[in-house]
Amino acid sequence: xxxxxxxEYKDASPQVRAxxxxxxxxxxxxxxxxxxxxxARDPATLxxxxxxxxxxxxxxALDPLTKEMIYLAVSVTNGCAYCIASHTAAARKxxxxxxxxxxxxxxxxxxxxTNRLANGYxxxxxxxxxx
Amino acid sequence: xxxxxxxEYKDASPQVRAxxxxxxxxxxxxxxxxxxxxxARDPATLxxxxxxxxxxxxxxALDPLTKEMIYLAVSVTNGCAYCIASHTAAARKxxxxxxxxxxxxxxxxxxxxTNRLANGYxxxxxxxxxx
Amino acid sequence: xxxxxxxEYKDASPQVRAxxxxxxxxxxxxxxxxxxxxxARDPATLxxxxxxxxxxxxxxALDPLTKEMIYLAVSVTNGCAYCIASHTAAARKxxxxxxxxxxxxxxxxxxxxTNRLANGYxxxxxxxxxx
Amino acid sequence: xxxxxxxEYKDASPQVRAxxxxxxxxxxxxxxxxxxxxxARDPATLxxxxxxxxxxxxxxALDPLTKEMIYLAVSVTNGCAYCIASHTAAARKxxxxxxxxxxxxxxxxxxxxTNRLANGYxxxxxxxxxx
Amino acid sequence: xxxxxxxEYKDASPQVRAxxxxxxxxxxxxxxxxxxxxxARDPATLxxxxxxxxxxxxxxALDPLTKEMIYLAVSVTNGCAYCIASHTAAARKxxxxxxxxxxxxxxxxxxxxTNRLANGYxxxxxxxxxx
Amino acid sequence: xxxxxxxEYKDASPQVRAxxxxxxxxxxxxxxxxxxxxxARDPATLxxxxxxxxxxxxxxALDPLTKEMIYLAVSVTNGCAYCIASHTAAARKxxxxxxxxxxxxxxxxxxxxTNRLANGYxxxxxxxxxx
Numbered sequence: 001x002x003x004x005x006x007x008e009y010k011d012a013s014p015q016v017r018a019x020x021x022x023x024x025x026x027x028x029x030x031x032x033x034x035x036x037x038x039x040a041r042d043p044a045t046l047x048x049x050x051x052x053x054x055x056x057x058x059x060x061a062l063d064p065l066t067k068e069m070i071y072l073a074v075s076v077t078n079g080c081a082y083c084i085a086s087h088t089a090a091a092r093k094x095x096x097x098x099x100x101x102x103x104x105x106x107x108x109x110x111x112x113x114t115n116r117l118a119n120g121y122x123x124x125x126x127x128x129x130x131x
Numbered sequence: 132x133x134x135x136x137x138x139e140y141k142d143a144s145p146q147v148r149a150x151x152x153x154x155x156x157x158x159x160x161x162x163x164x165x166x167x168x169x170x171a172r173d174p175a176t177l178x179x180x181x182x183x184x185x186x187x188x189x190x191x192a193l194d195p196l197t198k199e200m201i202y203l204a205v206s207v208t209n210g211c212a213y214c215i216a217s218h219t220a221a222a223r224k225x226x227x228x229x230x231x232x233x234x235x236x237x238x239x240x241x242x243x244x245t246n247r248l249a250n251g252y253x254x255x256x257x258x259x260x261x262x
Numbered sequence: 263x264x265x266x267x268x269x270e271y272k273d274a275s276p277q278v279r280a281x282x283x284x285x286x287x288x289x290x291x292x293x294x295x296x297x298x299x300x301x302a303r304d305p306a307t308l309x310x311x312x313x314x315x316x317x318x319x320x321x322x323a324l325d326p327l328t329k330e331m332i333y334l335a336v337s338v339t340n341g342c343a344y345c346i347a348s349h350t351a352a353a354r355k356x357x358x359x360x361x362x363x364x365x366x367x368x369x370x371x372x373x374x375x376t377n378r379l380a381n382g383y384x385x386x387x388x389x390x391x392x393x
Numbered sequence: 394x395x396x397x398x399x400x401e402y403k404d405a406s407p408q409v410r411a412x413x414x415x416x417x418x419x420x421x422x423x424x425x426x427x428x429x430x431x432x433a434r435d436p437a438t439l440x441x442x443x444x445x446x447x448x449x450x451x452x453x454a455l456d457p458l459t460k461e462m463i464y465l466a467v468s469v470t471n472g473c474a475y476c477i478a479s480h481t482a483a484a485r486k487x488x489x490x491x492x493x494x495x496x497x498x499x500x501x502x503x504x505x506x507t508n509r510l511a512n513g514y515x516x517x518x519x520x521x522x523x524x
Numbered sequence: 525x526x527x528x529x530x531x532e533y534k535d536a537s538p539q540v541r542a543x544x545x546x547x548x549x550x551x552x553x554x555x556x557x558x559x560x561x562x563x564a565r566d567p568a569t570l571x572x573x574x575x576x577x578x579x580x581x582x583x584x585a586l587d588p589l590t591k592e593m594i595y596l597a598v599s600v601t602n603g604c605a606y607c608i609a610s611h612t613a614a615a616r617k618x619x620x621x622x623x624x625x626x627x628x629x630x631x632x633x634x635x636x637x638t639n640r641l642a643n644g645y646x647x648x649x650x651x652x653x654x655x
Numbered sequence: 656x657x658x659x660x661x662x663e664y665k666d667a668s669p670q671v672r673a674x675x676x677x678x679x680x681x682x683x684x685x686x687x688x689x690x691x692x693x694x695a696r697d698p699a700t701l702x703x704x705x706x707x708x709x710x711x712x713x714x715x716a717l718d719p720l721t722k723e724m725i726y727l728a729v730s731v732t733n734g735c736a737y738c739i740a741s742h743t744a745a746a747r748k749x750x751x752x753x754x755x756x757x758x759x760x761x762x763x764x765x766x767x768x769t770n771r772l773a774n775g776y777x778x779x780x781x782x783x784x785x786x
Contacts, residue, residue: 003350004360035245038252042364048448049248049371052441056237061230066197067238070204074242076644077208079341079734082249083242084643085260088658098659099192102697105644106187107198109704111205111214113637114166117180118213119608120600120629121169129216134612135622173626179707180633186703207382210472210603215381219396229397233435236382240442244375250346251338251367265743266753297507300514304757310579311510311764314572318499323492328459329500335463336504339470341734344511345504347522361454368449369460373467373476376428379442380475383431391478469775472603477774481527491528495566498775502573506768512739513731513760559769562776573769580761585754590721591762597725598766601732606773607766609784623716630711631722635729635738638690641704642737645693653740 006037016040019050026054033086065094073108137168147171150181157185164217196225204239268299278302281312288316295348327356335370399430409433412443419447426479458487466501530561540564543574550578557610589618597632661692671695674705681709688741720749728763 009020009031019040023032039046057067068091075083088101096104140151140162150171154163170177188198199222206214219232227235271282271293281302285294301308319329330353337345350363358366402413402424412433416425432439450460461484468476481494489497533544533555543564547556563570581591592615599607612625620628664675664686674695678687694701712722723746730738743756751759 034254034257035249035252038254039248041252041360042367044448045248045364045368045371048368048445049245052241052445053245055437055441056234056241060234061228062200062234062238066200067234069193069197070201070235070238071242072644073201073204074208074239075246076640077205078243078246079639079643080246080249081643081646082254082256083246084646085256087242088646089260097192098696102700103187103191103193103198104201105641105697106700107193107201108205108644109637109641109700110183110187111202111218112209112640113633114180114184115206115209115211115214115603116600116636117170117176117629117633118166118211119603119605120596120632121166121172122605122608122612123165123169123213125213125216126165129220172622173629175710176626176630176633179630179710183703183707186699203382207378210377210381212381212384215384219384229434233438236379236435237438239382240375240379240438243378244371246341247338247371247374248367250341250343251334251370253343253346253350296516296519297511297514300516301510303514303753304760306579307510307757307761307764310576311507314503314576315507317568317572318496318503322496323490324462324496324500328462329496331455331459332463332466332497332500333504336466336470336501337508339467340505340508342508342511344516344518345508347518349504351522359454365449365453365455365460366463369455369463370467372445372449373464373480374471376442376446377468377471377473377476379432379438380428380473383428383434385427385431385475387475387478388427391482465775469771472770472774474774474777477777481777491565495569498566498772499569501775502569502768502772505771506764508734509731509767510760510764512734512736513727513763515736515739515743558778558781559773559776562778563772565776569772573772576765577769580758580765584758585752586724586758586762590724591758593717593721594725594728594759594762595766597728598732598763599770601729602767602770604770604773606778606780607770609780611766613784621716627711627715627717627722628725631717631725632729634707634711635726635742636733638704638708639730639733639735639738641694641700642690642735645690645696647689647693647737649737649740650689653744 004041006034007040008037012040013043015043016046019043019047022054023050035082035086065091065096068094069096069100069104073104073111076105076108077112135172137165138171139168143171144174146174147177150174150178153185154181166213166217196222196227199225200227200231200235204235204242207236207239208243266303268296269302270299274302275305277305278308281305281309284316285312297344297348327353327358330356331358331362331366335366335373338367338370339374397434399427400433401430405433406436408436409439412436412440415447416443428475428479458484458489461487462489462493462497466497466504469498469501470505528565530558531564532561536564537567539567540570543567543570546578547574559606559610589615589620592618593620593624593628597628597635600629600632601636659696661689662695663692667695668698670698671701674698674702677709678705690737690741720746720751723749724751724755724759728759728766731760731763732767 007016012020020032023036039049057064068087072087072091075087138147143151151163154167170180199218203218203222206218269278274282282294285298301311330349334349334353337349400409405413413425416429432442450457461480465480465484468480531540536544544556547560563573581588592611596611596615599611662671667675675687678691694704712719723742727742727746730742
């Protein structure tokens with residue numbers, strides 16, 4: 001059995017097309033990214049994932065740029081090459097400057113370092129942080 | 132051999148006290164957190180880590196609150212209990228509201244999910260993300 | 263010093279050939295995968311790893327397909343590209359359908375998300391789970 | 394500012410109560426776990442997470458026990474103490490025997506080991522796995 | 525169903541006792557650690573894990589202290605509290621001084637930081653590293 | 656906006672050149688690796704990272720080879736392809752033999768396995784490890 005190919009718009013079912021149409025309209029883009037074309041192998045996952053992403057990444061108490069930078073920091077921590085590429089692009093589109101990018105990387109790197117120092121030195125939680 | 136205890140100010144060497152004094156002055160706090168008292172077992176690591184944290188977390192292209200929320204998202208991704216507690220407290224002190232906290236968690240959770248979907252579906256990077 | 267090349271059967275020592283022969287017989291395949299050819303740089307690791315894998319992946323309380331899907335879910339979580347490719351192939355060979363693949367991915371993604379929500383909200387373990 | 398407490402049913406808003414009621418009915422339990430009581434600090438996240446979990450963990454191409462064991466394997470890989478405790482309990486309730494538990498652990502441990510061997514030996518993907 | 529308790533020597537089967545006896549003799553200790561008592565719930569995993577650990581941690585091209593420090597660095601990276609505690613103790617017993625401990629932590633922290641900087645800046649591998 | 660290219664020596668600012676010169680002199684190499692050329696997009700991160708790496712990797716209580724092997728073990732655990740390639744090369748240059756490499760991989764693999772077994776069996780820390 002070979003792996004099913006990613007689903008292009010012209011080959012998509014009406015259910016998948018409806019999700020693609022919503023992504024394209026919401027993001028004002030002419031086509032969806034590979035991520036969605038691969039997820040479309042499982043239409044239920046495609047639909048659920050898009051609806052969750054759409055809800056979570058909408059402007060709220062945090063602006064879209066801040067959300068994209070947090071997404072990028074997590075993706076860098078996990079080492080997901082696709083996600084680093086796509087969310088770097090998305091963060092830039094949302095306004096991340098080169099200087100902001102440098103600071104996201106610096107904070108992400110530092111957090112990964114101090115997370116391990118706290119683990120290794122077995123630091124107990126300060127009572128002040130418990131409330 | 133027993134583990135050396137954390138270093139309290141009254142027992143600290145002049146080199147360690149100088150770092151503690153700078154932390155207390157920079158953050159306007161009466162005492163340093165456990166993290167620093169445990170790192171002080173190795174004064175070189177204490178000094179280097181504090182100087183890096185101080186430089187990285189200073190206001191720059193990103194404001195301190197945004198930096199603290201990124202720090203928190205990374206710590207949650209790595210599952211570092213101490214770091215989650217301390218950076219939740221720090222982010223709140225910097226102005227993170229309950230609604231912002233909820234959104235940081237939502238984005239962090241979603242990124243961890245989609246990072247794995249991208250891995251598992253083996254999604255190739257879109258050419259548009261390569262530049 | 264250059265990296266030693268992977269070990270092909272024709273160039274292998276008798277000790278390495280014995281492991282390759284057992285892999286080929288156990289799995290009914292004409293040649294071993296790259297994983298084993300690279301591990302063969304260290305014959306002790308090759309032998310120990312194969313014997314452990316053979317024991318663990320044999321039918322037991324769980325059937326081989328279930329074991330392969332668990333292996334895949336872990337590999338996706340860790341982002342190991344080689345392991346995702348090889349265990350997707352192995353799971354399919356053991357009977358994983360496209361629908362099953364989609365559900366393994368969905369569960370793996372969801373678990374990675376809720377693991378972080380549990381971390382970030384610092385949820386204490388329910389007493390009912392302690393026994 | 395102190396952390397908001399987990400939300401008990403008697404103190405919950407109608408929106409949160411509706412989710413709790415659905416969890417209790419779907420799982421036939423008298424009360425929801427701490428996970429949901431903590432997520433309820435953010436009703437949108439509570440609702441979205443429950444709906445996704447409910448959809449993903451329903452019987453499909455995979456039975457609920459297999460899904461719970463995959464969830465457990467991911468949680469063990471990530472080291473999420475809460476999730477390990479809750480999904481061990483859930484898997485048992487779904488029928489995981491002690492022997493099955495032992496095999497889930499063995500496969501999870503082995504996958505984590507061979508994932509790193511594949512990383513460290515820098516094993517290239519076999520052409521046969523690419524299709 | 526309640527979780528089976530850890531297996532004490534007096535309650536152990538002959539198969540489990542044989543492993544415990546070998547651990548006690550190899551390490552010259554009066555009793556085995558909790559790790560082994562919990563693994564003993566699955567005698568096959570107990571035996572296989574001990575035999576692998578015994579083989580891998582024996583003196584070879586690397587001395588036992590170096591191996592224990594590598595074990596500790598990995599455990600700190602993964603945030604496994606039990607493993608950090610037990611391998612810190614083991615490394616000390618093998619001769620790790622307080623200064624060595626500080627350097628293991630510093631290298632581990634730094635590696636975790638630069639791993640993420642390499643991810644985030646998407647650094648391509650230098651041709652010189654490919655051979 | 657396109658991604659800024661890596662910074663070659665001939666195009667570097669005096670501040671970046673000073674770091675490159677120090678790397679080349681300290682390591683006795685004719686050019687710096689890609690890692691530094693990419694970090695140079697953010698001169699402050701370049702300088703801080705190099706100074707930390709230089710301080711941490713200098714001979715101390717541990718020799719440089721031991722430090723490089725620990726660095727490699729962490730990079731393998733995190734699955735950072737660039738870091739695995741560069742620190743394998745660095746460890747070899749510092750004297751890591753093929754047999755030593757095999758043992759670093761074996762210990763790293765085993766630690767990743769037993770870390771998960773300790774997580775999954777929920778092993779409590781032995782009182783003897785607490786001091």
